[in-house]
Amino acid sequence: xxxxxxxxxxxxxxxxxxxxxxAFSLLLAIIMAVLMTLFLLAFKANQAxxxxxxxxxFSSVCLSLAIEYWRRRRFYRALFxxxxxxxxxxxxxxxxxxxxxxxGKILFEALYVINKSMNENIKAYQDEARAFREYIELxxxxxxxxxxxxxxxxxxxxxxxxxxxxxxxxxxxLYFSRAENAERDYLIAKVSxxxxxxxxxxxxxxxxxxxxxxxxxxxxxxxxxxxxxWLEFILNQIISNSVKYGSTKIEVIGEESGSKVxxxxxxxxxxxxxxxxxRVFEKSFTGRNGRHQRNKAExxxxxxxxxxxxxxxxxxxxIKIFSKLGQGTIxxxxxxxxxxxxxxx
Amino acid sequence: MAxxxxxxxxxxxxxxxxxxxxxxxxxxxxxxLFENETGTIDPQSVARQILxxxxxxxxxxxxxxxxxxxxxxxxxxxQSDLPVIMVTGNSADSDxxxxxxxxxxxxxxxxxxxxxxxxxxxxVLKRVESSPNLLEFRGLKIDLGRGTIEQLDARGDLDFAQxxxxxxxxxxxxxxxxxxxxxxxxxxxxxxxxxxxDLWNNHEYINDNALTVNVSRLRHKLGLLGAGDAIExxxxxxxxxx
Numbered sequence: 001x002x003x004x005x006x007x008x009x010x011x012x013x014x015x016x017x018x019x020x021x022x023a024f025s026l027l028l029a030i031i032m033a034v035l036m037t038l039f040l041l042a043f044k045a046n047q048a049x050x051x052x053x054x055x056x057x058f059s060s061v062c063l064s065l066a067i068e069y070w071r072r073r074r075f076y077r078a079l080f081x082x083x084x085x086x087x088x089x090x091x092x093x094x095x096x097x098x099x100x101x102x103x104g105k106i107l108f109e110a111l112y113v114i115n116k117s118m119n120e121n122i123k124a125y126q127d128e129a130r131a132f133r134e135y136i137e138l139x140x141x142x143x144x145x146x147x148x149x150x151x152x153x154x155x156x157x158x159x160x161x162x163x164x165x166x167x168x169x170x171x172x173x174l175y176f177s178r179a180e181n182a183e184r185d186y187l188i189a190k191v192s193x194x195x196x197x198x199x200x201x202x203x204x205x206x207x208x209x210x211x212x213x214x215x216x217x218x219x220x221x222x223x224x225x226x227x228x229x230w231l232e233f234i235l236n237q238i239i240s241n242s243v244k245y246g247s248t249k250i251e252v253i254g255e256e257s258g259s260k261v262x263x264x265x266x267x268x269x270x271x272x273x274x275x276x277x278x279r280v281f282e283k284s285f286t287g288r289n290g291r292h293q294r295n296k297a298e299x300x301x302x303x304x305x306x307x308x309x310x311x312x313x314x315x316x317x318x319i320k321i322f323s324k325l326g327q328g329t330i331x332x333x334x335x336x337x338x339x340x341x342x343x344x345x
Numbered sequence: 346m347a348x349x350x351x352x353x354x355x356x357x358x359x360x361x362x363x364x365x366x367x368x369x370x371x372x373x374x375x376x377x378l379f380e381n382e383t384g385t386i387d388p389q390s391v392a393r394q395i396l397x398x399x400x401x402x403x404x405x406x407x408x409x410x411x412x413x414x415x416x417x418x419x420x421x422x423x424q425s426d427l428p429v430i431m432v433t434g435n436s437a438d439s440d441x442x443x444x445x446x447x448x449x450x451x452x453x454x455x456x457x458x459x460x461x462x463x464x465x466x467x468x469v470l471k472r473v474e475s476s477p478n479l480l481e482f483r484g485l486k487i488d489l490g491r492g493t494i495e496q497l498d499a500r501g502d503l504d505f506a507q508x509x510x511x512x513x514x515x516x517x518x519x520x521x522x523x524x525x526x527x528x529x530x531x532x533x534x535x536x537x538x539x540x541x542x543d544l545w546n547n548h549e550y551i552n553d554n555a556l557t558v559n560v561s562r563l564r565h566k567l568g569l570l571g572a573g574d575a576i577e578x579x580x581x582x583x584x585x586x587x
Contacts, residue, residue, distance in 0.1 A: 148456035152361040215550040
């Protein structure tokens with residue numbers, strides 16, 4: 001819907017195009033002139049008179065065409081210029097004055113009606129999407145209660161692990177719906193990196209201990225501007241991935257460089273194929289690792305890192321991923337102390 | 346025995362919470378919430394009912410039908426300093442910020458790990474009671490604040506064997522956490538899982554092997570002070586301080 005619609009206004013509405021459109025009228029005018037000349041000659045009219053009459057006739061034809069063209073030219077040039085400058089071409093009607101010529105008025109009215117009906121259509125979809133999203137949020141809230149009740153009743157560590165996986169999947173849906181939504185429903189605040197990693201560690205504890213993964217943190221006494229819950233989800237997703245792809249050691253390291261804080265999560269898992277690496281943040285991309293899961297039940301949805309990337313973008317954090325097949329993966333999240341956050345505080 | 350009042354609208358959750366708390370040596374109370382004629386619940390009257398039951402701590406769900414837990418908290422804080430732990434679902438992120446600013450002592454997010462909930466409850470209660478960091482056990486003085494164990498009676502006994510024992514031993518943070526937990530539950534079995542959660546909750550992300558190593562180091566240090574048999578292993582269950 002951008003300027004690249006490639007409308008060439010000169011080709012569509014330039015003088016040549018206009019004349020081509022008026023070819024029939026011009027032909028008619030010439031025929032009339034010929035007939036008139038013959039008629040006048042038959043009556044033996046004065047030659048000078050004939051010339052004067054023809055000049056007057058043709059100039060009136062040309063003048064009326066010129067005026068007609070001029071009025072159109074103003075409207076169409078504005079239309080096409082604005083179309084090519086606007087991000088959202090459908091807003092073009094708002095930028096134009098109603099034309100005064102006959103077919104322009106018709107076009108304008110028609111566009112208005114079309115626009116209105118499209119807006120109503122979009123509104124219906126927006127309402128539907130919002131209602132669905134609200135239902136998902138409500139549903140997730142409801143489903144957390146039986147999940148909590150189950151984890152209270154449970155004494156079996158294997159069941160605890162499965163409950164946690166279930167909760168992770170539920171959270172993935174919640175954050176997917178948030179990542180896809182344009183509304184700004186996060187809360188940027190100054191939070192301690194150590195506290196957030198700690199929450200994630202506690203949440204991942206059964207997973208890490210159950211898979212005999214050693215977990216170490218370093219240098220996390222730093223504060224960053226972020227949404228705590230979103231960052232917890234992001235880190236949880238990255239650590240779950242590490243465990244899923246065979247890591248036995250995960251390190252979380254904080255580092256300060258200038259006004260930026262960099263959080264690094266390093267593992268020694270199977271790593272990512274260099275061909276897959278540029279695409280891991282794409283929606284529904286599973287790649288080699290996702291396809292070759294030993295355990296079918298653990299197969300990849302291809303959504304985790306996509307959601308992570310989208311959330312990071314919304315929060316204004318930079319996320320990078322480095323990996324070597326067979327050696328491990330490093331994920332780097334950069335938090336910048338951006339003016340944006342400071343003014344919004 | 347500390348009394349803990351649970352306000353939670355889901356019946357299964359309420360019962361399971363009560364069972365968990367009773368099983369962990371607390372007295373659990375519940376408070377049914379009734380709507381008035383207009384279909385609403387008055388936070389003031391709920392706050393009054395809470396205080397009438399005189400609990401030591403309140404476990405309050407933030408999302409209740411007809412009423413927000415935050416409103417109850419606000420009404421409660423107007424009259425009392427009762428320790429409150431808020432239970433939040435994940436759906437509203439600002440809940441936590443909001444409840445902390447209205448004076449909740451801590452919060453847990455659903456679905457929570459029961460061990461963590463118990464630790465948070467114990468931590469909040471401890472903060473309020475400000476229980477002394479000095480504990481005595483088998484003639485040993487244990488200072489949890491400084492991380493030391495000392496022999497209590499240092500009268501210069503002539504007993505040769507006793508003289509050779511060091512008087513004071515420093516414990517590492519991990520050993521301190523383990524010993525503290527065992528002391529608090531003296532005479533009861535403490536599961537490895539509970540110890541592990543306590544360590545993780547104190548930012549010590551150790552694994553299974555490291556726990557075993559830490560327990561045996563702690564045993565060794567207690568042994569130097571003549572209490573080497575204090576920590577017993579109960580196979581498949583955990584440890585007990587006898």
